[in-house]
Amino acid sequence: MNFELxxxxxxxxxxxxxxxxxxxxxxxHSKDFMxxxxxxxxxxxxxxxxxxxxxxxIFISHLHGxxxxxxxxxxxxxxxxxxxxxxYIHAHPDLERLLQPQLDYFCYDLPFKVIFEPFDPLxxxxxxxxxxxxxxxxxxxxxxxxxxxxxxxxxxxxxxxxERLAWHxxxxxEARAIKEGxxxxxxxxxxxxxxxxxxxxxxxxxxxxCCDTYYSERIIPIIExxxxxxxxxxxxxxxSHRCKNTLHSTAKGAASIAAKAHVKQLIISHFSARYPQLxxxxxxxxxxxxxTLLAADGMVFxx
Amino acid sequence: MNFELxxxxxxxxxxxxxxxxxxxxxxxHSKDFMxxxxxxxxxxxxxxxxxxxxxxxIFISHLHGxxxxxxxxxxxxxxxxxxxxxxYIHAHPDLERLLQPQLDYFCYDLPFKVIFEPFDPLxxxxxxxxxxxxxxxxxxxxxxxxxxxxxxxxxxxxxxxxERLAWHxxxxxEARAIKEGxxxxxxxxxxxxxxxxxxxxxxxxxxxxCCDTYYSERIIPIIExxxxxxxxxxxxxxxSHRCKNTLHSTAKGAASIAAKAHVKQLIISHFSARYPQLxxxxxxxxxxxxxTLLAADGMVFxx
Numbered sequence: 001m002n003f004e005l006x007x008x009x010x011x012x013x014x015x016x017x018x019x020x021x022x023x024x025x026x027x028x029h030s031k032d033f034m035x036x037x038x039x040x041x042x043x044x045x046x047x048x049x050x051x052x053x054x055x056x057x058i059f060i061s062h063l064h065g066x067x068x069x070x071x072x073x074x075x076x077x078x079x080x081x082x083x084x085x086x087x088y089i090h091a092h093p094d095l096e097r098l099l100q101p102q103l104d105y106f107c108y109d110l111p112f113k114v115i116f117e118p119f120d121p122l123x124x125x126x127x128x129x130x131x132x133x134x135x136x137x138x139x140x141x142x143x144x145x146x147x148x149x150x151x152x153x154x155x156x157x158x159x160x161x162x163e164r165l166a167w168h169x170x171x172x173x174e175a176r177a178i179k180e181g182x183x184x185x186x187x188x189x190x191x192x193x194x195x196x197x198x199x200x201x202x203x204x205x206x207x208x209x210c211c212d213t214y215y216s217e218r219i220i221p222i223i224e225x226x227x228x229x230x231x232x233x234x235x236x237x238x239x240s241h242r243c244k245n246t247l248h249s250t251a252k253g254a255a256s257i258a259a260k261a262h263v264k265q266l267i268i269s270h271f272s273a274r275y276p277q278l279x280x281x282x283x284x285x286x287x288x289x290x291x292t293l294l295a296a297d298g299m300v301f302x303x
Numbered sequence: 304m305n306f307e308l309x310x311x312x313x314x315x316x317x318x319x320x321x322x323x324x325x326x327x328x329x330x331x332h333s334k335d336f337m338x339x340x341x342x343x344x345x346x347x348x349x350x351x352x353x354x355x356x357x358x359x360x361i362f363i364s365h366l367h368g369x370x371x372x373x374x375x376x377x378x379x380x381x382x383x384x385x386x387x388x389x390x391y392i393h394a395h396p397d398l399e400r401l402l403q404p405q406l407d408y409f410c411y412d413l414p415f416k417v418i419f420e421p422f423d424p425l426x427x428x429x430x431x432x433x434x435x436x437x438x439x440x441x442x443x444x445x446x447x448x449x450x451x452x453x454x455x456x457x458x459x460x461x462x463x464x465x466e467r468l469a470w471h472x473x474x475x476x477e478a479r480a481i482k483e484g485x486x487x488x489x490x491x492x493x494x495x496x497x498x499x500x501x502x503x504x505x506x507x508x509x510x511x512x513c514c515d516t517y518y519s520e521r522i523i524p525i526i527e528x529x530x531x532x533x534x535x536x537x538x539x540x541x542x543s544h545r546c547k548n549t550l551h552s553t554a555k556g557a558a559s560i561a562a563k564a565h566v567k568q569l570i571i572s573h574f575s576a577r578y579p580q581l582x583x584x585x586x587x588x589x590x591x592x593x594x595t596l597l598a599a600d601g602m603v604f605x606x
Binding site (some may be wrong): 013020028038042055058065066073077081105 | 305308316317318319321324341346349350366367368369373375379380383384400401404405408409422433482538
């Protein structure tokens, strides 16, 4: 397991049938990354037992309320729960001027800093990097500048084959040198090439979040082959005529993107408040891309 | 029944054990009045099946996040649900400058107006009046300017006693004249005083909301004799030493206020996140004021 995704909300703008609006937490390499933060996100974190002490980076796809209204309450509560790590908010540049006055008024004594990291949602670029991971923007098509996010693990180092190390009598210090790039020289002077001791590294995993967006094939080169694509599917086919005005997608459209981008798995979410049941959205998606799952509030997905 | 109170959240600043933070809706005379509006209030309205189409006035006790962070999401969602009545927000004057930039950005196309009605929380005054009701502020003692709210029905007109009307042969038009203030003159010229036809009016009901506050006997003259007092009870006696720093009350303190103000019923709420169970708070309050209820998220209370 490289990634653990916790879906906090699967509703669209109007909450309904117990569905909260968009928010999720991606856990990887001992860090929690939040993606979007709708009104009520702090309740979902508590209800689902997610500790937010490891949270350091929050990525906001776009400045519609159902993706960012929960930030101020989350930050305020984190302060009361003695969170100490600085919080970086990656978002459209406008968010800082909207949120900072509220932070100054309601959260003037935070035990951590809130640092805005603005990015241009319409440009594909890398907006976060640490030693294990990069996060790239995925420009989407919506009524305001909107970006998806591609979380991609960096390639890990090849593994050392213990049996071959033992066979050639390689000591601990020499094994470390091989790992760092050296060949191995035996006592008789024979040089064994480094490649002899190596096996393939654990494959790097990748996760793409695309919400909210109109059907857009422009994202395909960016998300090509990802392990999991989380794509909005606001409407069923019967309401597909609504996509153009609202700039949302159908479940079938999401599946079509998944198929064309050769992703391994698709999760659909952001369901219109008109659907108490979602089976037909899942059916419509699976006709095009069989390996599709319906997101649900509280769902935990490991890959 | 004159009032119907729906409690949406009973937690304090940090949400816990499924308790949302402070918000409630008081229904009376075909209108809904919201009191406080914590983060997530819109979800509670939907979960509890409260239609917000009758909502016109929102009263905010003070500018701590757990009493007002839900406003922007509520207003945004009301717009999507085709609410059309103007919304009046009665609050500390600072709220307008904090909320207006967000309204301008996220809710620029509302089908209704949002009108701020600022008041001074530290002055006892009448801040709302219609033909059935007044709302008065109740200055409280908290770390920021805070006000409770006293909803008081106006005295209703005396009822006409139908038997006496019939006995004296009073017609419909004459009965209306009696109701409006006239005496009745019989065919023989005898004047029957108006009071002869009247019976006592239905008693006016009153409701006081006091949250958040340190124990304060200064509120007693204002809330004297109310039908229902909703008073915060953040702490049990074992944590009473915390009241002074946090400027909150104990359950016992709330009960003491209820007893000294001769209210008919007490509801306690705003429970600290430290209490998974609340029985001991109820016990401590009932020792002092037996007619006490524990508020619970979703509770509906008619009086």
